Amino acid sequence: MRCWLDSCPKVNRLAYLLLRYEMNVVLLGPPGSGKGTQAELMHERLGFVHYSTGDVFRDHIKRKTPVGYEVKEYVTSGRLVPDSVVIEVVNAFIAEHVGKPIVYDGFPRTIPQAEGFGRVLDGHGLKVDAVVLIDLADDEVIRRLTARRQCRKCKKIYNLTFRPSRKEGICDECGGELYQREDDKEETIRRRLDVYREQTEPLIKFYEDKFKLERIAGELGRDKVFEELKRILETGKE
C-alpha cells in the first residue's frame, strides 16, 4: 500500500518536523465532535502517539500493572478514578514515549488534571504546545450520536448518517443485529453534554488564559477539520 504521506510533500514535511520534535497537543471537544477520529488521523498520518485515558486504563488492566490493579478497583466498584491516579497514568505514558509527539484525546478533563498534567510535563522538561478545541453545537452532537448503532455480536459501530451498514439493521461483518446503545439515546447524551459543559468550560478558560487555544468548528466534517488541525500544528512549529 502506498503511504499517504509520500503523496503529499507538504504533509511529509510536517510529519518530519513532528517526528523530530516532542510535541504535546491537547484535543478538547464534546462527545461526538470527532476528536477521537482526529487523534487517530494524527496517529496514522503524522506519527503522533494517541493518548486516551480510557484506552490507556484498559491497557494497564490487561497488562496487570500495579496501576492497572488500582484502576480496576475503582472501575469495578463504580467509583470515579481519582485525578492523582489519572496523573500517575499519564506520567508513566509520557515516560514510555519519550521523544515522540503525543496527542491527548479528551485529557485533561478537569482543572486539577490540567494542573497535574502541567507539573508532569514540566518534570519531563516538556510543555503543552497546542490546545485545540473541536467545537460542535449541542443539536449537532445529538444528531450525530443518536444515529449511532452497534452490532450486538461483534460490537462494530455504525452511523446511520456517516457510516450506514449495507443492509438496514444488520452488521456487514457478521450479520448480527444492530441496536442503539443506552449511551446513544438522546436523554443520556443531553446529560453527558451537561457534564461536559460543566467540566470543560472552566478548562477552556484555563487554557485560554495560559496559552493560545485554537478552535475548529466540528461541523466542517472529518477531512476539513484535519486540514485545519495540520495548519495549526504547522504554524505552531514555525
Ligand SMILES: [Zn+2]
Ligand atoms: Zn457484527
